[in-house]
Amino acid sequence: MQTRSRYSRFIALLAIVSVLVVVLPSTKTYAAWPDPVRGKHAMVVSQHELASQVGVEILKKGGNAVDAAIGVGLALAVVYPEAGNIGGGGFMVIHDSKGRNHAIDYREMAPAAASRNVFVGPDGKLIHGEGSSTIGYRASGVPGTLAGFDLAFRKYGSGKVKWADLVAPARRLAANGYVLSYRLAQLFKSYSDGLSKYPESKRIFLNGGKFFEEGELFKQPDLAATLGRIERSGAREFYTGRTAQLIAADMKANNGLITLDDLKNYQAKEREPLVGDYRGFKIISMPPPSSGGIVMLEALNILEGYDVTAMQYNSAEKYHYLAEAMRRAFADRAEFMGDPDFADVPTASLISKSYAAKRRESIQKDRASNSKDVGHGEPTGRESMDTTNYAVVDKDGMMVVNTYTINDLYGSQVTAKGTGILLNDEMDDFAAKPGEPNMFGLIQGERNAVKGGKRPLSSMTPTIVLRPDGSVWFGVGARGGPRIISAVLQTVINVIDHKMDIQAAIDAPRIHHQWLPDAIMTEPVGFSPDTTALLKRYGHTLSTGWVASATGLMIDKKGVRLGAIDSRSDGLAVGY
Numbered sequence: 001m002q003t004r005s006r007y008s009r010f011i012a013l014l015a016i017v018s019v020l021v022v023v024l025p026s027t028k029t030y031a032a033w034p035d036p037v038r039g040k041h042a043m044v045v046s047q048h049e050l051a052s053q054v055g056v057e058i059l060k061k062g063g064n065a066v067d068a069a070i071g072v073g074l075a076l077a078v079v080y081p082e083a084g085n086i087g088g089g090g091f092m093v094i095h096d097s098k099g100r101n102h103a104i105d106y107r108e109m110a111p112a113a114a115s116r117n118v119f120v121g122p123d124g125k126l127i128h129g130e131g132s133s134t135i136g137y138r139a140s141g142v143p144g145t146l147a148g149f150d151l152a153f154r155k156y157g158s159g160k161v162k163w164a165d166l167v168a169p170a171r172r173l174a175a176n177g178y179v180l181s182y183r184l185a186q187l188f189k190s191y192s193d194g195l196s197k198y199p200e201s202k203r204i205f206l207n208g209g210k211f212f213e214e215g216e217l218f219k220q221p222d223l224a225a226t227l228g229r230i231e232r233s234g235a236r237e238f239y240t241g242r243t244a245q246l247i248a249a250d251m252k253a254n255n256g257l258i259t260l261d262d263l264k265n266y267q268a269k270e271r272e273p274l275v276g277d278y279r280g281f282k283i284i285s286m287p288p289p290s291s292g293g294i295v296m297l298e299a300l301n302i303l304e305g306y307d308v309t310a311m312q313y314n315s316a317e318k319y320h321y322l323a324e325a326m327r328r329a330f331a332d333r334a335e336f337m338g339d340p341d342f343a344d345v346p347t348a349s350l351i352s353k354s355y356a357a358k359r360r361e362s363i364q365k366d367r368a369s370n371s372k373d374v375g376h377g378e379p380t381g382r383e384s385m386d387t388t389n390y391a392v393v394d395k396d397g398m399m400v401v402n403t404y405t406i407n408d409l410y411g412s413q414v415t416a417k418g419t420g421i422l423l424n425d426e427m428d429d430f431a432a433k434p435g436e437p438n439m440f441g442l443i444q445g446e447r448n449a450v451k452g453g454k455r456p457l458s459s460m461t462p463t464i465v466l467r468p469d470g471s472v473w474f475g476v477g478a479r480g481g482p483r484i485i486s487a488v489l490q491t492v493i494n495v496i497d498h499k500m501d502i503q504a505a506i507d508a509p510r511i512h513h514q515w516l517p518d519a520i521m522t523e524p525v526g527f528s529p530d531t532t533a534l535l536k537r538y539g540h541t542l543s544t545g546w547v548a549s550a551t552g553l554m555i556d557k558k559g560v561r562l563g564a565i566d567s568r569s570d571g572l573a574v575g576y
Helices: 003-020 049-060 065-079 145-156 163-176 182-190 199-205 221-233 242-253 260-265 292-303 316-336 353-360 483-496 502-507 529-537
Strands: 037-039 043-046 089-095 101-106 269-271 274-278 281-285 386-393 399-407 463-466 472-479 520-522 542-544 549-555 561-565 572-575
Touching: 037 043, 037 572, 043 049, 043 065, 043 549, 043 561, 049 065, 049 163, 049 386, 049 572, 065 089, 065 145, 065 163, 065 221, 065 386, 065 399, 089 145, 089 281, 089 463, 089 472, 101 145, 145 163, 163 221, 221 242, 242 260, 274 292, 281 292, 292 316, 292 353, 292 463, 292 483, 316 483, 316 520, 316 529, 386 549, 399 463, 399 472, 463 483, 472 483, 472 502, 483 502, 483 549, 502 549, 502 561, 529 542, 561 572
Parallel strands: 520 542
Antiparallel strands: 037 561, 043 386, 043 572, 089 101, 089 399, 101 269, 274 281, 281 463, 386 399, 386 472, 463 472, 472 549, 549 561
16 A cells, blocks of 8 residues: 555544544543454564565465565565665564564674774764765665574574575565555655765666656566575675675775675674563563663653553653653663673663662653753663564464664665665764764764674664463564654553554554653644643643654464554555
């Protein structure tokens, strides 16, 4: 379905919701939202119909949720080029059919030549434009997507399908092409200023400057050839084969940082998943270098001290406490978080109930805090925009939530010559200059300073929630920079506290607060004048914007698989 029609429906939907909220008690079904998609055996949700269908076909061939997730991710690299990728990286959270939890970190890595001040000019100021952390060849970290998929396949795949079976559908989509939607044709035009700076990007995505139109067949022969090599030779071809040579040569010719050795040395890593508890439900999420899990769990722990269920889901009272929890968790993000292989991140303390109780003490009932006064907390103890999220649950109850990214839409805007691969601009997720905001306005500290071999801090928050009996209940993730955390956090609250199904929980209006800038972002519709007036009376500063877009899965008590695509975005849930 095209974005324009989904967006129009979403606006109308929230207009109805804003009227109905005064008469809908929080414990009853939220009938104003559409029902989630239902599937008896399995479900795939992603932000493109063709990618979701690829995942379902892999499941029908005997593959499990991990196999399907890999196929979906590779297909999105073709049909969702603004964010789907093999030129970026991300995180995968797995709850397997035996009840075990796993977390795979395939975040991009700074090239060896990157240094703390690589994006700071002789005048001491951040570099802008070419040579910066946001556009061009030097903005890219070493991609991790294929290494992560390879690790997941080898350790947690079903063994019933081959690697080539997972790559072939994406290769065929690139070779044979697919019909361009209105959304994607317009998006190419919207990003033409950046894409046109780089010959390969201009040729492939802008039709050499003539632009593609809705309904045209879009083929990517260079990407098809790259996927063909990966299909035949495996994921390491990207890091040591012809693809690696092409990327390294193009980098060298354009003053980039990534070398053949950087590609050869990249490794995906397994991390110990974060495990928290909210009102008796187990929350499984991603640890550093993702900040999403810690920030979400800290905010949930703070909110656990309040009776959120008794509050209307979009009341000023609820949003006040939510914003105050976010304010404190994001302040801690700025101070304490980074790559755990390079920085001592106090993860256990930050997600503890006792730490949340201390942070909660400074929250007043009807008065907004000042972010500069709040600052970071004092945890004790030490221990060793753009993005897309998709999720899969199979017939055996294995659930995968995967979030991956090339950072900004179309990443660095660079397509590596001869590969068809759009490269990320993930170096901007480091603190290019500690203490100064990145493209998302986030303030980041010394723990996240640039260093060769280091992974930048992320806001990606792939999350799985278990029932008190240990059975898998729902999974959710989102796209949208730091707003990802807010979207996932509020989806969890909407399901657990407000008893919503996964579609309603995702579609409900959201807020965002990231400590600095010191303002609550409210969405353009879905907030009553009384709510915003009360928030202002409490002393909150308000701004307006969309708070990410999410995708999610749920298994109901009868075992039916439910899939949800955020009405703010596009995509399709496909079940069988």
